[in-house]
Amino acid sequence: MILTQPLFKARLGAVQTATTWATVEPFILAAERGFRERIGSPLFNYLEGLSDIEATDYQLRVLAEGAIAWASLFRALPHLKFRIGDLGLMKNSPANTIAITKWEYIDSKEAVQQEADDWLEDFFQLLESLRPAVWTASIGYQRRQAHFIRSTDELARFVSLGGGRNGRFFDMLVPYIAKVEELYISPVLTDSDFEDLLEKWKDPEASWSKEETKAIEYIQKVVAPMSYYEAFPYLPLQVDYKSFSSPRVKDGLVDEREPEANDVNTLKRQLFMDAELYTAKLKKHLDKVASSTLFPGYFDAYKKAAPVEKPDDFTDTPHVII
Template sequence: MLINDQDTLKEYLGGIQKVMDFATWKPFVRSSEQKYIIPAIGWDQYRQLVALDNPNQYQTEFLDLIKAALAWFTYVEAFPHLTVGVGDAGISVQTPTNSQAMAKWQYVALTKESASKADENLEGAIQYLETFANEFPAWKNSTAYSVNRGRLISSATEATRAFPAIRYSRRLFLCLRDYFQIAEKEFVRPILGPLYEELIEKLKDGFGFSLTIHEAEVLDLSRKAIAQYGFAQAVPYLNMNVDFRLVSETDGILNEDALGITRLNAISQKAMGEAQEKAAELKRYLNENASADQLASYYSSSLYMPPAGRFIKRPKNDPKNPYFVL
């Protein structure tokens, strides 16, 4: 595992003051790796990190980031179980000498804050991998890389820039990723035509650094359309906090209710309307800016439609007529 002792875990979780046997935490470390870390970085990269004896600068920096994420996910996984005692006599709330059971508002606040820290650290680690991809060939050649980088929206950061409600949440992005991929294939790809494959290849190879100004604008509009369309498709099946639940908080007590049908329909319709607006804006931008030199693959495709205003031929005014044409 990436974390194998209590001292390493404490290094990233400053809130652990008491002595606790690492055997208590080990199952939660393992489950957190399986649930959150390995799906994000891939098995090949994970095995390489575990086997490292003398990491280089990039590996050392990444290990620090990924261990921080793992520690907080471990805390989130372990937290509900650490508040009770389990034995042959059954399950009970632990109340050691000179202590008392945690209040509900404290439990809710601590769980929420820990989950947020876990998300932020994992997203930071993924961004580091993408920034220095060439230093991590095991990840760049993995399925985890191709699953994400083969898409127009490949991370929680990109999703948030297109749709701020994602709030850089890695968990929320994973909930919506399949909907984004459906939106990309069914909604945006038919608009882009052959330009779609060109954008994907550039994103895979250079993370967008080689995009022209027009291609970058097309990518930005495409992501906004994908995010809104994907969200419109997803919202009937999700809730409204990080798991899309309607949440209200009173004196630190978190109350969650299912999303009502009226609100759900209004949100879905609004998202679909904005998606269609972005799609129309994308089409308009392509047709107005495509040429033999810019966005050439779209310009030469059957999808290209020259703006009507460019080719309007005004009739000549005849001085014999009692009127003139503007």
């Protein structure tokens, strides 16, 4: 177990010292399981073994502890409102305390979730910078590197609608990133060039020509807005075993309303136009730089020299050429 009681309270800071370990331990175990699944067991075990607080890698453990601690608190919050005993559910009301309002509770949950997201994003950002061998050899790393947009930070460079540092939203968007690459990028590059470029993109030690770098930039500028566009029909819906539903925000510090149809259509149209613009730029760039050695699939499909046209021969014709 990566968290101890002192570490749990130290990473949160705002938790009252009276909170007992037994109360939160089940939620910590659940949050650790989720974190382990996300990064893979080899990396999790590596983090558990880090003990030198002066080492650069130790900061990875600190960030992991923070992400798990805040995720644990988010899981625990709904259950901390009550106490369960032989008489059923009860709510304590000690002297000189008052119950918080509904909007305060909702705001607190959202703040806790944002803290968990931020710690997790900081963890992955440092992980990508340090790239320990146990990470680059893992399935989790390969899964995260499988697309031309690999993180919330990369996504926010081109479209910042998701808030920039929202890991939950990015995880939801990954299937649409894959869809865009399959339906819109691969046909432009040709399948062979797409696969070769993506494999090279996954290699942190690869060297890049300026032509390839520019192509990657155009690809990302297509994938980012188009993944939003493809996800749009599904964003308002929540699906579970009960039925389809559309979540609504009723309480909180900020009043929210359903967007007007014109607002939605304008945004969708702009996302599509942005993707179309950079698709055209990508094609123009490939037309300019593709050769038998650079983007050879595209070159073979679209740029092979056309047959040389012979000049018209009017020999032995009765027409007069002026």
